[in-house]
Amino acid sequence: MKPLHIIVCVKPVPDFRSPVEFDQKTKTVKRGNVATVINPLDKNALEAALQLKESFGGKVTALSMAPPFAESVLREVLAFGADEAFLLSDPAFAGSDTLATAYVLAQGVKKIRDFDLVITGAASTDGNTAQVGPQVAEHLGLPHASFVTQVKRHSEHSLELTLKTEEGTILAEIDLPALITVSREINEPRTLGLFGIAAAAAKPLHILGSSDLEVDPERVGEKGSPTRIADIREVSFARKSELHEGTPEAISLLVKKFREWGVI
């Protein structure tokens, strides 16, 4: 079977272990002092791409739209085994919602060219919309499948996929070129090796801006984003909020309450 050129879309996200700060003025998440990591599901996407490359040969190209500081994240992706990386970075892209982000990524995919498959994580830990994958596919006119838990080569020009549903799974066939988004169950991402880290330094990492891509300025950033955050509200709760120190008394009182509430 012919080798595959796979593009993996990767999103740098704030590490969930660090507290998330919100800027009330700009109504955006403050990213300044938060550690940036590879979105966990994008690691599964990368692993799926690397495994397909190991089976059929070919190439894995990483693609990301992020501020310049995300270069380190892409360097890490190269250390995991990707062959080349593209970081799409331009102040004009700031404030992009899912539609505009997907448009920029699609223009990046067009720039990379000659691909067979695009893989991305089903959702990111920060935005968590699960929208960018299907939208990149639509911008490129590709078929897509979301929440993939298993991928096999079905024929020279198609894949056999297992997709998650509420009741179980669906077995589907998708023609290449295509875009798939993957779920955690698809694989166990490999760990970073010293050899990979050493090799990554020599691999090509390109940083491209608006002028390097064919982007319509009306379709990127805030201008190209149909959604707006109209308001942010604090959610209040009407509960008792009885607070106790972790003493044996507090625990027996709790067990008494369990009786009262009829749960034991």
Place this chain on the structure above:
Amino acid sequence: MDNQGLKASSDIWVFAEQKNKRLAGVVYELLAPGRRLSDKLGGSLASVLIGYDVSDLAEELLACGVDVVYKVDAPPLAHYNSWLYPRILEKLVKENPPNSLLIGATYAGMSLAPALAARLGVGCSAHCVNLDVDDHGNLLQYVPGFGGSLMAIIISPYSRPQIATIKQGVFTKTESKPGIKKGMIREVAFEFTGPIPVKVLEIKQEKHAGMPLEKAKVVVAGGAGVGSKEGWAKIEELAALMGGAVGATRPAVDEGWAKESQMIGQSGKTVRPELYIGVGISGDIQHTVGIQDAQKIVAINNNPKAPIFKMADYGIVGDYKEIVPLLIEAIAQEKN
């Protein structure tokens, strides 16, 4: 962004997802908010039903009070297809643009909604937990997020129709009453030609082992603060002792302590148990949005400032590694 959308009516559409000749549960949940919004806008409530041999389901939607059912019925449409469904909806929407289209945040919905939004070049929000409309006909889409206890209200002021996916389990189901039927069915021909690059080969049902999270009387959930697989075993022990189910936050699932099917919150399940116990959970809204309807909430956390204490009925400040074993012992004694 200039107004690139379509000239919209005041109607609200609900996507009527169907599987195996049944409507998805979330469809029944979207009808009441759909009706509330269409009444406020002065429009009607319509539903789009795509499938094969689904006349009964169209009748069912009418019996739930829907004004118009757009029905597209053809063999290739039996199951959700990520190539065909967005194209069919795009055509329907362009012929008669509604103010808003509500789609359940199921796996199919999470594929359909963004694909359709991209085809139309309009805005789309994800996992809404509440909906309203303002005086300009903007759909107010309530999305929990950004940490802490903040709720964002998303609007798409310049594009129509507005598309939102709505979290399952948030709204109350409308029950069908065959007597109330007053709406009508509009058959729409399926006219797609050309290759279909995505094919469903087989549908596999899975039996889930253990107590389903949504039906459990008691839910014991763990978060990042549990810290280890060994610690997680204590959560499971407490749940088993109380005859309950084990839930998890996203970080706990990311750590591999719990399965994705155990995840509670914005992108996971909504639970309404008689008792919820959160262990090592700080109380990020992405999680708490899935537990706020629990009858009683108990939180155990070593940080007295953890936001979860604000929404708990009873909180214990301390190291769960000491507290949970003591609690297990005390419950076991009480039971004897």
